[in-house]
Amino acid sequence: MDVRALQVANEDLPGQAAAALVVVLSADASAWQLPPVLSDLAHDAVRHGDLELKAGKVLYIHRPTGLKASRLVLSVAADASVKAYKKAVAGALSAVKSSGAAGAVLAWAGPGPLGAEHAEAAVTALADALYTYRHSKPSAPPAAALVKLQLACDKAGAASVRAGILRGKAIAAGVTLAREVANRPGNHCTPTMLAEQARILAREQGLKIEVLDRKAIEKLGMGAFLAVAQGSDEPPQFIVLHYEGGAKKDAPLVLVGKGITFDTGGISIKPAAEMDEMKFDMGGAASVLGTMRAVAALKPKVNLIGVIPTCENMPSGRAVKPGDVVTSMSGQTIEVLNTDAEGRLILCDALTYVERFKPAAVVDIATLTGACVVALGHHLSGLFSADDALADGLLAAGLGALDPAWRMPLLDEYDEALKSNFADMGNVGPRAGGAITAAMFLKRYTAAYRWAHLDIAGTAWKSGAAKGSTGRPVPLLTHFVLSHAG
Structure with missing residues (x-):
């Protein structure tokens, strides 16, 4: 994917000898800034009804008269917002x-110039258009011819557009990595394979990495994590990636991703x-890998650690049973009332583990609850945090990245639902408010630092x-991490 800034005035667009010229028009024709x-x-x-000035309408014109471009595509945006x-x-x-065009020049007809955010959006839109899963599908269609995109801009806006392209390329690479890993079937993407992907990423991007095996996990006392893993023949892995872009004294941001490779x-x-879609239950882990990839490419002055506890959740003669009591790394005991509430069990030990880094903030990311899908559908990720400043930062990052979240309540009253007669807590509460009680469970392991939880069960994949x-x-x-760069 080759994306570049093209410094050209709109009046010179007819002379661009491109395979395709794409012009994004505002729905208000009076605002157009176009050559005759x-x-x-x-x-x-x-005028002839070939193009309606409504958001989403597109017109393709082959061999347009008066243009050097072989193709012209007119596309209507509702307004000048980045989302539109x-x-x-x-x-x-x-x-x-x-x-079948191999490249295109992309121009904006106004009002106002393109900014870095628009350039980033164009790059990520191209990456999405070009992505096709092929790993286990030899019959997948060949790669699209479209590989080159030039963003038309004036001299004053060229630097901003180039910055947006750079950020967009990094985010697109991270998103593609996350998609590619998560799309692989469960018999391909095992915990061992996920750890190998992390090692490849570390080698390619200059990251530090540790991968702890079962013996090391046992030594740490991660009883909750091991309880989930014990029913599977696949060995668990505990992955820790380090990006060191800030000063040694700078406290790191930590991302913790749920890595259930099949549930x-x-x-x-x-x-x-x-149930086949439960291969996506490692979407949190995939997003941590993707974010580490994007951040490493952009090289911001910040320290970032990615932590991924990964295993399968399988039934067997060794599997944890409803009613079993397990001891987490923190020493708190958990009555396992439902073995399908396993994500919080592997995350709670990871959240205890990351205390050693004395983090500036910790964000865990997990396809945690169907209840969050019921509450928010598939457009918004659920955000839980008792820290207003941290929550506001994540919400702002989501809006800037066109990857929005919605803040959910985290009140002490919901904690009552986790009481157990046989352990310090149960791993589930009643059905009502299930996404909130899951977050309250995790909150019990985060007293040592600022913490937020993203429930991405509704947004990590499509059905x-x-x-x-x-x-x-x-x-x-990625936007959140960049906002903390020195």
């Missing part, structure tokens, strides 16, 4: 991709329908005909 030949083509298309612009670019790139539910087994990983929330997390 392009203005005439666009107004004529509207990205949607219009995505629609236009779909048309260009279908045409049957254990003894509390899930229904058969759609149905479009089934596959989304790579979220890599954009949110």
